[in-house]
Amino acid sequence: SQTIHQWPATLVQPVGSPLSLECTVEGTSNPNLYWYRQAAGRGLQLLFYSIGIDQISSEVPQNLSASRPQDRQFILSSKKLLLSDSGFYLCAWSFRTDTQYFGPGTRLTVL
Amino acid sequence: QQQVKQSPQSLIVQKGGISIINCAYENTAFDYFPWYQQFPGKGPALLIAIRPDVSEKKEGRFTISFNKSAKQFSLHIMDSQPGDSATYFCAAAWNTDKLIFGTGTRLQVFP
Numbered sequence: 001s002q003t004i005h006q007w008p009a010t011l012v013q014p015v016g017s018p019l020s021l022e023c024t025v026e027g028t029s030n031p032n033l034y035w036y037r038q039a040a041g042r043g044l045q046l047l048f049y050s051i052g053i054d055q056i057s058s059e060v061p062q063n064l065s066a067s068r069p070q071d072r073q074f075i076l077s078s079k080k081l082l083l084s085d086s087g088f089y090l091c092a093w094s095f096r097t098d099t100q101y102f103g104p105g106t107r108l109t110v111l
Numbered sequence: 112q113q114q115v116k117q118s119p120q121s122l123i124v125q126k127g128g129i130s131i132i133n134c135a136y137e138n139t140a141f142d143y144f145p146w147y148q149q150f151p152g153k154g155p156a157l158l159i160a161i162r163p164d165v166s167e168k169k170e171g172r173f174t175i176s177f178n179k180s181a182k183q184f185s186l187h188i189m190d191s192q193p194g195d196s197a198t199y200f201c202a203a204a205w206n207t208d209k210l211i212f213g214t215g216t217r218l219q220v221f222p
Binding site: 043103 | 143145147152153154155156157160200204208209210212213214215217
């Protein structure tokens with residue numbers, strides 16, 4: 001069976017510091033991978049999605065970037081965090097279907 | 112045309128009652144309509160999904176009703192329980208790798 005991992009689970013970072021969030025999927029090959037952000041009490045905002053290694057589409061221009069160095073690894077990064085980057089970051093995967101499966105999320109607080 | 116409009120934003124139901132959440136869309140090319148359930152601090156989990164070739168799909172206490180001509184679909188939770196208290200998201204997709212999410216409905220079921 002497939003599982004999706006995200007780490008860290010929680011993170012508190014100062015404004016201007018760098019960010020690296022990691023997502024890995026087990027039990028499948030060549031999945032589509034997604035990064036979403038969810039502000040407190042709000043909906044899901046798609047940030048990036050990837051259909052393969054080094055194939056990444058950005059949905060919202062911002063100071064975040066994504067990379068996919070391996071087939072089942074998806075990384076969300078920032079060089080300098082802003083207060084507005086605070087939120088709940090979710091990674092998701094899908095494979096040859098419309099159904100997306102979400103990870104447990106990372107709670108990021110920027111102070 | 113890419114939007115999925117969800118209502119209500121919040122819903123309070125007594126235990127044993129029926130919870131109804133509605134979504135509407137414009138893009139007639141959408142052909143996959145899932146509902147996700149999210150508990151606080153957790154990632155969304157797929158609850159039930161429907162394709163437009165059927166008007167209704169039932170899984171246990173959860174039912175999706177789909178009205179293709181009105182471009183609307185809804186989630187009905189029968190015999191609502193306190194454990195159903197969560198945020199529910201509708202979504203839609205069409206032959207792509209992306210889901211378009213509604214803004215979410217916070218459901219509270221009181222004993």
